[in-house]
Amino acid sequence: MPWAATPKDRLRDLLILVGTIVFTYVFVGLSPMNGKLAYFSIFFLTYAILTGTYQGVTRGSAAAKDAVVSSIVVVGAVATLIPITSILATVIAKGYKGLSINLFTTDMSLATATDPLSNGGLLHAITGTLTLVAIALIISVPLGILTALYMTEIKGRFMKPIKFLVQAMSGVPSIVAGLFILSAVLYPITKSSSGLMGALALSILMIPTIARTSEEVLLLIPSELREAGVALGGTQWRTVAMIVVPAARSGLITAIILGVARIAGETAPLLLLTGGGDKVNPNPFDGPMGSLPYYIWKSFYAGSEESITRAWAGLLVLIVIILVLFISARSLSSRKVK
Amino acid sequence: MSIAVDPVKPREITTQPRLSDRVFRGIVTTGGFSSLLILGLISLFLGYRGFEVFRNEGLSFITSSEWSIVFDESGNIVESNFGLAAMLVGTILCALVAVIIAVPISVFSALFLNFYAPAWLKKILVAVIDLMAAFPSILFGVWGFLVLMPSVEYWAKLLNKYLGFIPLFEIKPYFATRSPFVAGVVLAIMIIPIITSVSREVFAQAPLDRIQAAYALGATRWAMIKAVVIPHGRSGVIGGAMLGLGRAMGETVAVFTVLNIVFQVNWHILLGAGGNVASLIILKFGEASPYEIKALMAAGLVLFVLTLGVNALADFIVKRTGKSGR
Numbered sequence: 001m002p003w004a005a006t007p008k009d010r011l012r013d014l015l016i017l018v019g020t021i022v023f024t025y026v027f028v029g030l031s032p033m034n035g036k037l038a039y040f041s042i043f044f045l046t047y048a049i050l051t052g053t054y055q056g057v058t059r060g061s062a063a064a065k066d067a068v069v070s071s072i073v074v075v076g077a078v079a080t081l082i083p084i085t086s087i088l089a090t091v092i093a094k095g096y097k098g099l100s101i102n103l104f105t106t107d108m109s110l111a112t113a114t115d116p117l118s119n120g121g122l123l124h125a126i127t128g129t130l131t132l133v134a135i136a137l138i139i140s141v142p143l144g145i146l147t148a149l150y151m152t153e154i155k156g157r158f159m160k161p162i163k164f165l166v167q168a169m170s171g172v173p174s175i176v177a178g179l180f181i182l183s184a185v186l187y188p189i190t191k192s193s194s195g196l197m198g199a200l201a202l203s204i205l206m207i208p209t210i211a212r213t214s215e216e217v218l219l220l221i222p223s224e225l226r227e228a229g230v231a232l233g234g235t236q237w238r239t240v241a242m243i244v245v246p247a248a249r250s251g252l253i254t255a256i257i258l259g260v261a262r263i264a265g266e267t268a269p270l271l272l273l274t275g276g277g278d279k280v281n282p283n284p285f286d287g288p289m290g291s292l293p294y295y296i297w298k299s300f301y302a303g304s305e306e307s308i309t310r311a312w313a314g315l316l317v318l319i320v321i322i323l324v325l326f327i328s329a330r331s332l333s334s335r336k337v338k
Numbered sequence: 339m340s341i342a343v344d345p346v347k348p349r350e351i352t353t354q355p356r357l358s359d360r361v362f363r364g365i366v367t368t369g370g371f372s373s374l375l376i377l378g379l380i381s382l383f384l385g386y387r388g389f390e391v392f393r394n395e396g397l398s399f400i401t402s403s404e405w406s407i408v409f410d411e412s413g414n415i416v417e418s419n420f421g422l423a424a425m426l427v428g429t430i431l432c433a434l435v436a437v438i439i440a441v442p443i444s445v446f447s448a449l450f451l452n453f454y455a456p457a458w459l460k461k462i463l464v465a466v467i468d469l470m471a472a473f474p475s476i477l478f479g480v481w482g483f484l485v486l487m488p489s490v491e492y493w494a495k496l497l498n499k500y501l502g503f504i505p506l507f508e509i510k511p512y513f514a515t516r517s518p519f520v521a522g523v524v525l526a527i528m529i530i531p532i533i534t535s536v537s538r539e540v541f542a543q544a545p546l547d548r549i550q551a552a553y554a555l556g557a558t559r560w561a562m563i564k565a566v567v568i569p570h571g572r573s574g575v576i577g578g579a580m581l582g583l584g585r586a587m588g589e590t591v592a593v594f595t596v597l598n599i600v601f602q603v604n605w606h607i608l609l610g611a612g613g614n615v616a617s618l619i620i621l622k623f624g625e626a627s628p629y630e631i632k633a634l635m636a637a638g639l640v641l642f643v644l645t646l647g648v649n650a651l652a653d654f655i656v657k658r659t660g661k662s663g664r
Contacts, residue, residue: 037489062558062561063558065558065560065561066558066559066560066561069559069560069563070454070559070560072446073446073447073449073450073454074450074454075446076442076443076444076445076446076447076448076449076450077446077447077450077451077455077463079443079446079447080443080444080447080467080470080530080531080534081463081466083470083486083527083530084466084469084470084473086481086485086486087473087477087478087481090481090484090485091477091481142369143369143372145369146365146366146368146369146370146372147369147370147372147373149366149369149370150366150367150369150370151370153366154363154366154367154370156367156370158370158371161374162370162371162373162374164650164653165373165374165377166373167649167653168373168377168646168649168650168653169373169376169377171581171584171585171588171645171646171648171649172377172380172588172642172645172646173587173588173589173590173616173641173642173645174475174588174590175588175590175616175619175620175638175641176380176384176588176638176641176642176645177380179384179619179634179635179638180379180380180383180384180638182635183383183384183386183387183635184379184383187387204376207372207373207376208373211373235355235356235358235359235362236355236359236362236363237358237359237361237362238358240362258472261472262472264474265473265474265475265476265477266474266475267474267475267476267479267590267591268475268590268591268616268620271620271623272619272620272623293474293476296476296480297476297591300479300480300483300595308484311480312480315476315477315480318474318476318477319473319477322469322472322473322474323469326468326469326472330465
């Protein structure tokens with residue numbers, strides 16, 4: 001290929017790179033700046049200037065601009081990745097210190113914030129989060145999928161407004177969902193915080209995620225399948241239930257998993273609604289119920305060294321859960337495409 | 339021989355759907371309207387609970403920034419003043435800082451993903467950015483407080499040292515911890531994935547024939563982007579930024595952990611005194627009296643209307659680009 005890089009080109013690129021690294025080290029070392037970010041910014045600045053001038057001298061100003069933009073664009077991508085790398089690294093580095101067997105076998109009912117880490121655990125938080133997610137699923141899966149079916153199968157007169165409303169609903173701040181359940185259910189009806197209240201607020205946040213993802217999945221089902229179903233004499237109900245939904249099954253499961261990932265770490269409404277107990281509470285209808293986000297929040301604000309380690313351990317558990325959900329959703333949806 | 343032929347009554351032909359279909363359509367339509375129902379109920383209930391506060395405070399609920407309630411010995415309310423001005427200004431300020439930081443980074447990374455990255459790298463990066471969008475806000479809150487805040491404070495000091503003559507970057511009296519700037523940086527990190535994915539989708543819709551035409555005319559990659567992709571995707575990026583703005587305004591936990599809430603309107607982003615409607619609700623909820631809870635509900639309604647408006651506008655702008663430019 002005539003446009004492939006020749007050894008001479010590669011040598012030149014390497015030289016520019018090495019020159020940049022050397023200059024960055026020397027410059028940052030001599031100047032009063034410090035920190036990784038200083039190295040990062042000086043490195044890219046120098047690289048942009050070096051390649052820019054080289055291209056400008058050899059090929060003119062258009063090429064120089066192109067070279068400078070190329071390095072700026074890489075800066076954007078790297079800047080996006082720095083936080084996620086830092087978050088993952090910190091959570092793993094600080095969280096694994098708090099991991100132990102008793103973390104998964106005991107709750108915090110007999111432990112205080114300053115107790116050593118061998119005392120107490122987050123069993124109540126895990127069971128609580130599982131209960132909350134299960135109830136939220138029972139409510140929001142039917143509603144979310146029905147909304148998606150309305151937009152793809154019925155295509156009624158109100159399709160556009162509903163689509164808009166679902167979009168608007170996905171932007172509802174989580175604290176507002178919490179306040180709504182507080183004002184509409186907790187104060188007038190139950191009058192005490194419980195797991196169910198938290199789950200209701202979580203379903204409000206989950207419905208739009210499920211509805212939007214399911215809609216996208218159902219739109220991918222070829223309309224020939226629907227036409228074939230109807231042509232064979234099936235009613236619309238039979239066609240949807242026996243052909244469309246089974247064909248979209250793995251995509252719908254992906255939608256549900258993404259919905260769970262959306263709410264698993266939701267904190268604000270749970271602070272208002274669940275009461276956040278320290279004991280394993282199997283009854284979602286009565287009594288305070290713990291949850292992972294609440295546990296992290298409480299440990300973080302307890303402020304002692306042990307409790308902050310507990311918070312990091314809780315975050316590690318939460319992040320692993322979200323990672324597993326996310327990877328399973330990805331692998332399911334990529335299988336569907338083939 | 340005669341066979342008595344029963345006149346067969348012809349089957350009635352109708353376009354009416356069968357009973358099963360009518361039931362099915364009824365159920366699906368009812369389910370489809372759940373979003374309308376929920377949104378309606380949210381505004382109804384928050385409005386109903388907050389009505390008393392709205393009536394007592396009038397316009398000063400938006401314009402004043404005092405938040406106090408005084409009881410006498412027997413627990414009756416002597417005096418109460420609820421005003422959201424400082425919180426609203428703070429919410430908008432933090433969200434704007436976040437958008438100003440996040441938009442350039444997101445646009446550049448979206449350009450990188452679409453036009454610079456090799457296919458394998460693009461696949462990995464898209465997955466990582468999507469994962470980042472699924473991270474819970476408490477994670478950003480704890481990480482932001484313990485890891486990010488010390489370095490952001492260092493940047494804030496640099497900004498103040500070299501750009502302190504601009505009123506926006508003034509710190510007086512000197513107190514730079516937990517400022518709106520820190521909250522803005524945390525929010526920026528949270529909304530970068532959202533703006534990146536919206537921009538990426540909009541850029542991917544840039545007409546291929548024009549891209550190839552630009553290359554065929556000898557354009558460099560940047561010249562092509564400037565001539566084809568940016569004009570096509572401009573309003574989509576604006577819509578994505580608005581979407582991020584809406585998300586940043588409604589964020590609660592991450593802001594609460596890194597922001598010092600002060601009931602005073604403050605435009606100096608580096609000064610450690612900010613406001614945030616959502617954080618106010620968390621802050622005051624624990625010890626609030628029934629009447630103050632009503633005020634918090636009213637504050638929630640204001641936040642709800644604000645985010646709904648921003649989101650609706652964002653949705654409108656993103657939709658419009660889908661149609662134009664093709």
